[in-house]
Amino acid sequence: MKLTQIRDLIATAETGSLRAAARHLGVTQPAITRSIRELEQELGTPLFERHQFGMQPTATGRIMLERARAVQEELRRAREEIAQLQGEMTGDVRVAMSTIATFALMPQAVRAFRATHPRAVLKFVESLYQPIEAQLLSGQIDFFVGPFSDQGRASRVTSETLFTNRRVVIARKGHRLVGATSIAQLTEAEWVKQALPDRQSEGDFERPFIQAGLPMPNVIMHTTSATATLLAVANGDLLTSVPRQMLDAPVSRDLFAVLPIREDLFAAPICLVRRTDLSLTPLAEFMFDMFRRAGLQYGRKTGGLGAG
The missing domain is CATH 1.10.10.10 (Winged helix-like DNA-binding domain superfamily/Winged helix DNA-binding domain)
Structure with a gap:
């Protein structure tokens, strides 16, 4: 051949x-x-x-x-690894990131990487883990940053937790329910739900209602886009629940109110995931470490439990 x-x-x-x-x-x-x-x-x-x-x-x-x-x-x-070991720090680094990682970690990681390796090319894919798993295992993607659970996963990948995470319920500013303190007060609300293409995320949206013995939320809109979800909430009377990092962008803080819900709204921890049987190129290893540092700093800043 x-x-x-x-x-x-x-x-x-x-x-x-x-x-x-x-x-x-x-x-x-x-x-x-x-x-x-x-x-x-x-x-x-x-x-x-x-x-x-x-x-x-x-x-x-x-x-x-x-x-x-x-x-x-x-x-x-x-080819890239040999060139990099010889001092030619060029080539591609290919990273898959969830929306959470994009908002919370990517800017700091990229700044640190570019300051040291300005000639390298960064290629990012925004995705959850399941849709890109085959590309990670084939080597098309160097590593993944985002929500991850290793339950039932093959041993071909290894993960490290950067910080724990939780979801928040949001509404547009001025919504009649912005003062609600319990999900029991939200049973009459209408919701928009972002349908996530990942088995790990199935049920996260409904879990608080099930645990409280409440009827399922009245979901009247389904999207596959974080942008569409936020726009629907900002321009109507719909509620949604999102990982708290979605509100890190200044535009999000200006448009939305976080409801002071006392129940804990579960979200999978944010992790770094890579293959166990494949070493990263020096450039990819450096970017992996920049995401690790950004994640641990974010976890300390927000009270999440960082690894190590």
Whole structure:
């Protein structure tokens, strides 16, 4: 198996056709066709289903594609690590962050990183853990910062807690319920709920009502966006519950009131997560440490329980 075949396999899958893959790579279409055919002959199985309007990976093709991407990322990482060890501190650092980490930690971590490594390129993806888990395991993402629970997780990742977390109920300023001190006073309210694509977060929104033996909140709007959720609350009579870091931005403090609810509203701890079997490049390791420092400082400042 040749590295050019791995390159061609990935390009064909990502562009959807041999012609587009050839154009993307700057080679001829017959060369791509021959490369894919030879790889299929070597493996003894078709890797693509050929249709009139494109090519789709077969079941075995998807398995091979996942491994090919991992190989490609390992080679990229190796080249960058060798260059960095030789003193050339350039290359990419790829980080996935939750919205909480973006608001609370990213600015401080980036300032510290850029002060030392101005030539490096930072690539951030805003996401929870579950949607990016495969990319973390394949090496496409260096590490994750955000809410994480290791219950039921494979041992291929390791995590360290930066600080504990909690949710707050918010409303627009001037809302009739801004003085409520218990969720029992919110049973008649209408809510907007951000639907989070992560199993860890399922039930966080409703848990306080269940624990108090109250009816489920009257959710009249569902979103998949933190921005849409905040806009809905700011421009109407809806309530929502969000991690408290969502209010760190000045615009949030100006628009919203935090209800002084006495019940504890659970949120998963904020963690750093990385693969156990893969060392980070020196640049990625430095950025990992900058997020660690930012997280521990934030935890001390807000009363969260930091690690170490």
